[in-house]
Amino acid sequence: MRRLTTLMVVVLFAVAACSGSTSNRQPVADRLAAAKKSFDEAKFIGFTLSSDHLPGGVSALESAHGTGTHAPAFTGSVQVMKGLSIDAGLVAVDGAVYAKLPFVGWSKINPADYGAPDPAALMNRRTGISSLLTDTVAAKTSGSERSGSTILTKVDGHLPGKYVHALFSSSALTSFKVTFTLTDGNALHGVSITGPFYGDHGDCTYSIIFDLTADPVTITAPQ
Numbered sequence: 001m002r003r004l005t006t007l008m009v010v011v012l013f014a015v016a017a018c019s020g021s022t023s024n025r026q027p028v029a030d031r032l033a034a035a036k037k038s039f040d041e042a043k044f045i046g047f048t049l050s051s052d053h054l055p056g057g058v059s060a061l062e063s064a065h066g067t068g069t070h071a072p073a074f075t076g077s078v079q080v081m082k083g084l085s086i087d088a089g090l091v092a093v094d095g096a097v098y099a100k101l102p103f104v105g106w107s108k109i110n111p112a113d114y115g116a117p118d119p120a121a122l123m124n125r126r127t128g129i130s131s132l133l134t135d136t137v138a139a140k141t142s143g144s145e146r147s148g149s150t151i152l153t154k155v156d157g158h159l160p161g162k163y164v165h166a167l168f169s170s171s172a173l174t175s176f177k178v179t180f181t182l183t184d185g186n187a188l189h190g191v192s193i194t195g196p197f198y199g200d201h202g203d204c205t206y207s208i209i210f211d212l213t214a215d216p217v218t219i220t221a222p223q
Helices: 002-019 028-041 119-123 129-135 161-167
Strands: 045-052 060-069 073-082 084-093 096-101 105-109 137-147 150-159 176-182 188-195 204-211
Touching: 028 129, 028 137, 028 150, 028 176, 028 188, 060 084, 060 119, 073 119, 084 119, 129 161, 129 188, 137 176, 150 161, 150 188, 161 188
Parallel strands: none
Antiparallel strands: 045 060, 045 204, 060 073, 073 084, 084 096, 096 105, 137 150, 150 176, 176 188, 188 204
């Protein structure tokens, strides 16, 4: 009986190992390319952006939450630091960005004036967030982490500054550190980028958590 029990345990472990996804054995470049493909095919993408070690004395993006599409378009809210912290609703569509500013209401803005990128630009398949997956240099796996019941693979690398600058116009043209987290099925769960987002004011970090199955939204310019 003891031998039979031991044999059953061994078999169960073997079956579990064989039934798992093979994505972890793929080359890193292939996994990143697959993550770009799944991101680009998503209809509605929820994202939550946070920041760390923001420099003082500059207009800066602190956080954002909302839903984007590959139109590209975005609807949600942001928090920016421009002398004081400002929370505002935000819509980016048809090449324009609108913010619901305190005491003013909906107004067309230039997000660079607030130290922020155009959030719709992050959804662009050619030059947005997904392009960074395949623009990353010296990518390598660096362990794993857990998000709830999901085990994520961490991929570290470097981004040439020109790719970050294309999204974040205040950033320097030097190299940035990047870490992606991928599901076992090669869906992009998150990205964290560290570097001189505000020129010579020192390094800071922006992190984004994605939901590639976000609820559908209709994004139109505010009236």
